[in-house]
Amino acid sequence: MTIDLEILICSVFIFLSTNLFWLGSTTGTNLEKKNAAAYFSIFTLIVSSLLFSFSAILGQNGFLVVSSYPILYFFPGLILLILIPFGWFVVIVWFFGFLKKKGIFFYLFYILSFCQLIAISILLIYNPGRSWNISLFEYWKLVPFSFKSAYLIYIFACVFLSLLCLFLFKISDNSLSELGRQKAVPFLKGIGFSLFGVVLLVSLLFVGDEFGIIENLILKAEKEPKYFYGFVLSIQLLICVSILVLGWALTSYEIITGRILPKISLKQEWKNSIYVAFLLSCLYFVFAKLGYPRAEIFIIFSYSFFLSRFFTVRKNKQISSNQNEVLKKILSSGSIKLSFGYLCKDVLEATKAALVFQGKIPYISDTNIYYPENIPPETFDFSKIVPNLENPNIQYLDKDQFSGFVVRVKIESVLSGDAYLILGQKENGGLFAEEEIEIARITGTWLVHSLFLEETGNILEELQRKKIQEQRLSDQKTRQILHDEILPEIHSLILEISNDKSGSLNAQHANSLTELHKRISSLLREMSDTGLEISRIGLISMLQKLQDIDAKDYTLIWKIDPNVNSQTENYPPEVQEVLYYAFRESLRNAVKYSGELRSAGIYIRIQYESGLSIQIKNEIGKDLISVRSSGQGLKIHSALLRIFQGSLTLEFPNSKEAMIRIFLPSPQE
Numbered sequence: 001m002t003i004d005l006e007i008l009i010c011s012v013f014i015f016l017s018t019n020l021f022w023l024g025s026t027t028g029t030n031l032e033k034k035n036a037a038a039y040f041s042i043f044t045l046i047v048s049s050l051l052f053s054f055s056a057i058l059g060q061n062g063f064l065v066v067s068s069y070p071i072l073y074f075f076p077g078l079i080l081l082i083l084i085p086f087g088w089f090v091v092i093v094w095f096f097g098f099l100k101k102k103g104i105f106f107y108l109f110y111i112l113s114f115c116q117l118i119a120i121s122i123l124l125i126y127n128p129g130r131s132w133n134i135s136l137f138e139y140w141k142l143v144p145f146s147f148k149s150a151y152l153i154y155i156f157a158c159v160f161l162s163l164l165c166l167f168l169f170k171i172s173d174n175s176l177s178e179l180g181r182q183k184a185v186p187f188l189k190g191i192g193f194s195l196f197g198v199v200l201l202v203s204l205l206f207v208g209d210e211f212g213i214i215e216n217l218i219l220k221a222e223k224e225p226k227y228f229y230g231f232v233l234s235i236q237l238l239i240c241v242s243i244l245v246l247g248w249a250l251t252s253y254e255i256i257t258g259r260i261l262p263k264i265s266l267k268q269e270w271k272n273s274i275y276v277a278f279l280l281s282c283l284y285f286v287f288a289k290l291g292y293p294r295a296e297i298f299i300i301f302s303y304s305f306f307l308s309r310f311f312t313v314r315k316n317k318q319i320s321s322n323q324n325e326v327l328k329k330i331l332s333s334g335s336i337k338l339s340f341g342y343l344c345k346d347v348l349e350a351t352k353a354a355l356v357f358q359g360k361i362p363y364i365s366d367t368n369i370y371y372p373e374n375i376p377p378e379t380f381d382f383s384k385i386v387p388n389l390e391n392p393n394i395q396y397l398d399k400d401q402f403s404g405f406v407v408r409v410k411i412e413s414v415l416s417g418d419a420y421l422i423l424g425q426k427e428n429g430g431l432f433a434e435e436e437i438e439i440a441r442i443t444g445t446w447l448v449h450s451l452f453l454e455e456t457g458n459i460l461e462e463l464q465r466k467k468i469q470e471q472r473l474s475d476q477k478t479r480q481i482l483h484d485e486i487l488p489e490i491h492s493l494i495l496e497i498s499n500d501k502s503g504s505l506n507a508q509h510a511n512s513l514t515e516l517h518k519r520i521s522s523l524l525r526e527m528s529d530t531g532l533e534i535s536r537i538g539l540i541s542m543l544q545k546l547q548d549i550d551a552k553d554y555t556l557i558w559k560i561d562p563n564v565n566s567q568t569e570n571y572p573p574e575v576q577e578v579l580y581y582a583f584r585e586s587l588r589n590a591v592k593y594s595g596e597l598r599s600a601g602i603y604i605r606i607q608y609e610s611g612l613s614i615q616i617k618n619e620i621g622k623d624l625i626s627v628r629s630s631g632q633g634l635k636i637h638s639a640l641l642r643i644f645q646g647s648l649t650l651e652f653p654n655s656k657e658a659m660i661r662i663f664l665p666s667p668q669e
Contacts, residue, residue: 005229006062007288010295011281012236013056018277018302019243020049023250025310026266030257037094041256044087051080053299060293067137074136075123082119082151085158086112088195092162092188095255096169096181108161115154122147140218148206156199163192180253187249194242201235244274276302330443336451337369343443344371344423348436352404352424355444369447394437399425409437411444419448459639531577539568539576540606543583550584551591555601567608570667575644579664582637582648583614586660589634590618593658614662620655634660 024045031038054077058066089112098105134142166189171178205228209216217228249255251266280298287294326346330339344353355369368377385395385408395408402422409421421444426432432440534542540560547556568576590602603617638648646664653659 003062004289005226005233006059007285007293009229009232009236010056010059010288010293011285012233012240013052013059014284014295014298014302015277015281016236016239016243017049017052017056017299018280018306019247019273020045020052021303022270022273022277022306023243023247023256024049025306026269027250027256029310029314030254030263030266032257037090037099038256040087041091041094044084044091045256047080048084048087051077051084053303056295056299060288060295068135070133071136071139072133078123079120082116082123082154085155085195086116089158089162091256092165095184096165098165105161105165112154112158119151119154145207145210152199152203152206155202159192159195159199163189163196166192181255184249184253184255187245187252188255190245191242191249194238194245197238198235198242201231201238205231247273273306276305327443336447336454337373339443339450340369340447341371341373343440343447347443348423348432348440349427350423350425351427354405354422355447356420356422357448358418358420393441397422407432407437409441409444411441411448419444455635456639456642459636462636530580531573534576534580535573538565539571539580540565542580543606546584546587550588551602554591554594557601557603559603559605559607561607564606564608564612568612571612571664572667575664575667578637578640578644579612579646579662582641582662583616585633585637586614586616586648586662590616590658590660594618594621611663611665616660616662618658620658 024042027045028042031042058069090109093099093105093109099109166185169181169185171182204214205217208214209219217231220227246255247270250257251270254263254266280302284293284295284298326342329342329346340353340355344350350371352375353371357368370377385397393410395410397405397408399406404424405422406425407423409423411419411421421440423432423440530542544558571579587602587604594602603615605613605615607613634648634650641648641662641664644664646662649661651659651661
């Protein structure tokens with residue numbers, strides 16, 4: 001029976017040690033507020049774990065054997081018994097912010113710190129046995145009542161003041177951190193009352209005999225240790241409850257780490273720690289019953305397991321933190337080129353890279369970004385690439401054939417074209433990891449969208465400025481004609497008519513009025529509202545009228561589906577007007593680059609299939625390179641159409657043909 005109790009006590013020590021070590025290592029990994037109080041709290045958890053491990057390793061030899069060891073072996077443990085209660089007090093007053101205030105707890109903190117120094121000094125200097133080689137049992141007999149009482153008062157003060165702090169705490173505001181502290185108070189009160197029970201049991205063991213409450217169980221343990229073991233198990237049970245509640249409070253409210261928001265993954269990790277600790281305790285109990293009491297093996301295993309997890313989690317956290325810093329630099333750089341440079345240098349560690357667009361959007365297809373910026377622009381012929389059947393979005397390149405580039409990643413595929421990230425070799429000569437390529441693809445997609453928005457914003461700003469300038473010139477011209485030409489003539493004519501004594505309107509006056517009427521009518525026609533004209537005669541008719549204005553010397557071949565006229569009426573007036581100007585610019589572009597090929601004709605097809613589709617195809621009468629790099633007007637109208645979910649794309653089916661496609665989705669969509 002006695003041996004079973006000794007094995008059970010050592011099993012519980014292993015359980016306590018393992019869980020305390022998890023709490024200490026996890027707190028160190030997730031620590032946010034790095035100050036002396038936080039580090040001391042972690043130190044308290046770790047040394048408590050070491051104390052219980054030491055107790056398990058020694059305790060497996062039995063009480064009689066342990067009590068005969070020299071007291072010198074136990075001095076580190078005695079010092080820890082002085083530090084641990086104070087550590088709990090520090091955890092509470094630090095977590096609830098009482099150390100920041102110059103109040104009573106701030107001064108109590110220094111008083112208790114001073115008491116510790118005195119106690120440790122007395123422990124090291126005062127030796128009642130006059131020898132460090134006397135046994136633990138003999139040393140306990142010689143310890144005076146005053147020293148036992150002083151220690152009990154000390155640990156009682158630490159636990160009582162911690163509880164008092166919990167009852168006095170009130171939230172200062174409704175912030176998330178203050179609410180988290182408030183929710184943690186019931187858990188910490190439960191720990192405080194459990195520790196208070198530990199203090200009472202320890203008091204009975206230490207001074208119960210002097211007060212006549214209970215006989216000295218420590219001295220009696222030499223002959224009948226089961227009562228002493230019962231007290232030890234009761235103390236262990238209360239400490240076990242305290243540690244389990246502390247783990248729950250840590251994983252729910254991170255009472256020691258100083259974080260505002262807890263990590264949800266810590267709850268499952270804490271459960272796993274409990275399961276591992278319980279399994280190790282059970283295994284030790286079984287092996288000890290079979291005659292192999294080797295607590296150090298299980299303790300070393302638990303420490304090795306949690307230490308490896310500690311360093312792994314800490315390394316992953318450091319890597320994640322570094323990646324977050326890089327992502328912040330990428331997102332907040334304010335420049336697409338700078339963001340691309342951070343991606344290539346800090347994330348991918350590539351020697352060179354390019355962001356290439358093979359698109360049909362006029363204002364984006366000729367924009368490529370390179371890293372470093374000083375490398376010469378490259379022209380990539382992707383027709384030579386062998387398709388990757390396993391992952392078509394990643395293609396491996398021949399570095400000799402593609403100027404040192406080794407990987408092509410497809411990062412964007414839309415109706416208007418494709419975007420590719422082309423990477424050179426890594427700086428360390430290694431290979432790109434799958435995670436790195438995925439980060440590159442996602443970040444590249446964001447860069448493409450950012451570039452779209454940036455270019456669209458620039459073009460719309462330019463369009464607004466151009467519109468204001470044209471409106472100002474138009475108003476100025478109208479005002480000048482009316483004020484400087486027409487109004488003086490009307491005034492002169494009025495004077496002539498008023499001076500005519502015959503009382504009749506002669507032919508000269510009639511002709512003058514007729515001429516003025518024509519000039520005013522002509523001026524009004526020049527100021528005509530396109531939107532009103534479209535609503536009056538229809539969009540398709542307005543498009544056809546452009547043949548006489550912008551392409552009168554060319555042959556236009558029209559192919560218009562019969563149902564187009566009825567479908568275009570469903571579009572809002574502002575959408576029809578944007579489409580009209582986009583078509584006009586596209587027709588002018590086709591006429592401009594057809595050159596002298598007037599007899600070949602310009603083919604225009606208008607149809608409606610889940611949206612209005614217009615194709616303008618012409619033969620190229622100029623150099624293809626100059627055609628590709630032109631079209632400022634197309635850029636503006638392409639950006640305008642994108643506002644209404646439409647598109648304007650410029651394609652080259654071959655070296656002698658150009659095709660502009662305009663598409664507007666159905667108004668219902």
